[in-house]
Amino acid sequence: MAWFSRVIIIVLLWYVPFGAKAQQAATPPTQSLLKPAELDQLLAPIALHPDPLLSEILIASTYPLEVVQADRWAKSNTALKGDALITAVGKQSWDDSVKSLVQVPSVLAMMSEQLDWTQKLGDAVLAQQADVMDAIPAAACPRTSQRQARIDQGANRHGQDGRPEAMRRDRTDFDEPNLRSVL
Secondary structure: OHHHHHHHHHHHHHHOOHHHHHHHHHOOOOOOOOOHHHHHHHHOOOOOOOHHHHHHHHHHOOOHHHHHHHHHHHHHOOOOOHHHHHHHHHOOOOOHHHHHHOOOHHHHHHHHHOHHHHHHHHHHHHHOHHHHHHHHHHHHOHHHHHHHHHHHHOOOOOOOOOOOHHHHOOHHHOOOOOHHHHO
């Protein structure tokens, strides 16, 4: 009888994929998507960074554990500079975006210290990539975005282009003071 029960267990194990149960346990609960105002607020701290750095921040935010590891590594290896730093970082197993942030220690430290923000940003990048990319200009310059939205809605109807008459005039219409006389 013991032999028969062992055969049954082996047959069942053979037909049940091992990864199926592990994948079901690892599936994260579905999160609600962020609203545009929430995305603007989330992106505001980084929206004014240059585009290449901004893209590295967005990608690195999807690897929060590696960001913390890289920050700790960078703080313990402050003597490394230039080519030595690049060579040492290249030996690490982190994502390339995280490796590139080691050369910008203030950003790396901010992402490591504000881990909840980094995690939330990474989740937004993964779940709402198009929305994140659309929200960056609005987060970088909210007043311009709000004004443009009002113009698009027709709230400013002074002219066809939405600008008041005084803004449509040529600069030659205005008398410019002689700056030398003022100084």
